[in-house]
Amino acid sequence: MTGHEQYAEDLALYALGSLQGDERANLEKHLDTCSSCRQELEALRGDGALLALAATGPKPPQRSRQRLVDAIAKEPRGSSAPIPAPARQFNLWAFFGWAAAVGMFLVAIQLRRQNTSLQVAVNSLGSVVGSQTIELENARRVVDTLTSPEAHTVTLVAGKTPPQPQGKAFYLRNRTGLVFVANNLAPLPPDKIYELWLIPPDGKPIPAGLFKPDARGNASVINPPGIPAGVEANTFAVTLEAASGPHDAPRGTGVMAGGV
Amino acid sequence: MSSADPKGIPPDSHLESAIRSGDQNAMAALYDRYSSIVYSVALRVLGDTGAAEDVLQDVFMQLWRNPSAFDSSRGSLGAWLAVIARNRAIDTLRKRRPESNIADIVISVETDMASDADRARSAEKVRGILGSMPAAQRSALEMAYFEGLTHTEIAAKTGEPLGTIKTRIRAGLLALRKAFQE
Numbered sequence: 440m441t442g443h444e445q446y447a448e449d450l451a452l453y454a455l456g457s458l459q460g461d462e463r464a465n466l467e468k469h470l471d472t473c474s475s476c477r478q479e480l481e482a483l484r485g486d487g488a489l490l491a492l493a494a495t496g497p498k499p500p501q502r503s504r505q506r507l508v509d510a511i512a513k514e515p516r517g518s519s520a521p522i523p524a525p526a527r528q529f530n531l532w533a534f535f536g537w538a539a540a541v542g543m544f545l546v547a548i549q550l551r552r553q554n555t556s557l558q559v560a561v562n563s564l565g566s567v568v569g570s571q572t573i574e575l576e577n578a579r580r581v582v583d584t585l586t587s588p589e590a591h592t593v594t595l596v597a598g599k600t601p602p603q604p605q606g607k608a609f610y611l612r613n614r615t616g617l618v619f620v621a622n623n624l625a626p627l628p629p630d631k632i633y634e635l636w637l638i639p640p641d642g643k644p645i646p647a648g649l650f651k652p653d654a655r656g657n658a659s660v661i662n663p664p665g666i667p668a669g670v671e672a673n674t675f676a677v678t679l680e681a682a683s684g685p686h687d688a689p690r691g692t693g694v695m696a697g698g699v
Numbered sequence: 700m701s702s703a704d705p706k707g708i709p710p711d712s713h714l715e716s717a718i719r720s721g722d723q724n725a726m727a728a729l730y731d732r733y734s735s736i737v738y739s740v741a742l743r744v745l746g747d748t749g750a751a752e753d754v755l756q757d758v759f760m761q762l763w764r765n766p767s768a769f770d771s772s773r774g775s776l777g778a779w780l781a782v783i784a785r786n787r788a789i790d791t792l793r794k795r796r797p798e799s800n801i802a803d804i805v806i807s808v809e810t811d812m813a814s815d816a817d818r819a820r821s822a823e824k825v826r827g828i829l830g831s832m833p834a835a836q837r838s839a840l841e842m843a844y845f846e847g848l849t850h851t852e853i854a855a856k857t858g859e860p861l862g863t864i865k866t867r868i869r870a871g872l873l874a875l876r877k878a879f880q881e
Contacts, residue, residue, distance in 0.1 A: 448862075451869035456789065457843045457850050481774075486872040488778035489879060490844050491736065491785050492812075492822040493829055494743035499734050503752050507730055508723070510756065511763050516721035 443469075443476050450476060454483035580662055584609045584616035604656070604695055608675040610637070615668050617647060619660040621677070624652035624694075632682040635660050636689055638674040644689055645670065649680075674698045711776040719766045726763055733777050734759075736818060737784040744788035744845050754787045777812030789847035821879075828878050832871060839864050840871035 449466045452458040458466060470477055606621035619635055627633070632651060636644040648663035676696035678689045709728070717725030734755060741754035758780060762769065769779050812818045829837050835857070842848045842856070850864045857864070 448865040448869045451872050452843070452850050452865060454872070455843045455868065456786065456847065457853075457868070459849045459851065482876065483872055484782055485774055485778060486876045487785070487844060488774075488781045489821070489825050489875045490829075490840065490872070491740040491778075491781035492818065492825045494739045494845070495736050495818060495822040497735070497739050497742050499738035499752060499755055500748075503734065503738070503755055504727070504730060506752075506756055507759050508727055510760055511723050511726050514760075514763065515723070516763070 443473065443479075446473075446476055447479075450480055451483050454480055454487055577662055580611075580614055580616040581618055584611040584614070584618045584662075602656075604677075606675075606677060606695055606697070608635075608697070610672050610675070610699075612669060612671060615662075615666055615670075617660070617662060617666060619648070619650075619675070620657075621650075621652070621659070621695075622655075622657045624656040624658055626656070627651055627679075630682045631679050631691075633658065633694065634678050634680045634686055634689070634691075635663070636676045636678065637666060637670065637672050638676060639670050640673050642673075644676070646686055646688075647675070649686060672699055712771060715766065715769065715771055715776065718763065726759070729762075729776075730759055733780050733812070736777060736781050736812065740781055740784045741788040744785060744792055744847070750791060751788070754784055754791060757787055758784045775812050777818070781812075785844070792847055824878065825875065828875055832874065835859070836867040836871050839867040843868050 446466060446469060449458055449462055453463065453466055470480065602623040604621065604623045604625065606619060609618040610616070617637070621633075624633065632649050634649050635647040637647045638644045645666060646663075647666060648660035650658045650660050652658040674696055676689070677694040678691045679694055680686060680689070680691040711729075711732075714725045714729045714732075718729065737758050738751055738755045742748060742751035745751050745754070761783070762780070769776060812821065829840075832840075839853055839857070839859075842853045843850070848856070850861060850868070853859075854861045854864045
């Protein structure tokens with residue numbers, strides 16, 4: 440490290456992943472050409488490993504071991520893939536060259552067809568994977584919203600006339616996750632629809648989804664699009680709106696509301 | 700460096716070699732040896748047992764899939780696993796993709812962690828050193844290591860100058876190194 444003291448403190452931060460921006464870029468450039476600083480980086484990572492020891496104590500549950508054992512059993516290594524049997528010789532090849540040429544041509548056409556159909560299958564699988572990824576992300580947000588201790592749980596209630604419509608909104612601000620479930624909702628009049636609103640501190644309602652109850656008066660809204668990232672919620676409310684819209688601001692009658 | 704334990708525990712190098720040849724029992728033995736340290740550091744970072752179990756699984760599966768990622772000439776496998784676990788846990792905490800390939804994480808540390816007694820002794824020593832540090836230094840080190848905060852974030856959180864944070868973190872790491880070299 441002699442002669443490289445200007446990098447000493449940045450190296451320590453870099454070893455812990457705490458160096459960002461230009462300082463990180465400059466240091467990485469220097470590390471490309473400086474073996475003594477690379478050695479010091481390795482030593483600092485070792486120091487970090489010692490720090491990890493301060494956390495030792497808790498033991499993982501027994502099921503974790505079984506989980507690993509099962510997983511590695513599914514991914515065995517060191518075994519050779521079965522060697523495919525050699526293709527049978529086509530004896531006529533030696534005697535009927537032209538027939539072989541025609542055969543090759545047909546095979547080429549067949550391979551081309553297979554290639555095209557495989558490409559279609561790959562494209563189709565790609566779109567399936569893409570949609571499943573979106574669904575998975577959506578599911579993860581739902582779970583986070585329902586289970587995170589940071590999520591606000593709000594109960595929205597109507598007047599005293601039984602059975603009372605009731606709604607619960609689960610809102611996770613830092614992930615813009617919103618799950619709303621309602622029950623005992625009155626059947627919708629013709630040309631009407633329920634609309635959920637997120638009302639931030641500035642009081643200007645943000646549309647948070649249109650919904651219709653089922654035959655038993657139950658309804659839900661899950662991660663509606665259009666809610667600005669990280670917006671704070673003061674109140675959630677439901678109104679009865681004209682189905683034809685517009686739905687950008689509440690114009691109909693209030694059904695229920697609840698504050699955070 | 701992985702050394703043979705006087706009580707007959709197979710050294711890390713034997714287990715590594717067996718794992719490279721696909722020995723599943725060696726992998727289970729390595730898990731028994733180091734799962735606690737991997738799980739502990741992940742749990743300390745994430746504060747969630749389920750998420751820590753996922754990191755534990757991920758770290759050992761990465762080693763199983765790519766055992767040559769660990770360079771046994773540079774230090775102990777336990778220390779390397781601890782660093783990989785910590786990095787993965789921080790990635791999870793910050794909801795980001797893994798920032799580095801495990802094969803790129805080269806560390807150099809002499810401390811042997813192969814036996815329960817070694818680990819317990821070393822852990823006690825680290826806690827003692829941390830306990831003897833000034834609170835601000837210990838806090839900066841822990842925020843960087845266990846919370847994954849950048850020096851800028853630590854400075855903003857503590858109201859201290861950036862340069863002070865940098866100095867504290869480096870000095871803290873060097874204090875640990877010095878204590879283990881004595």
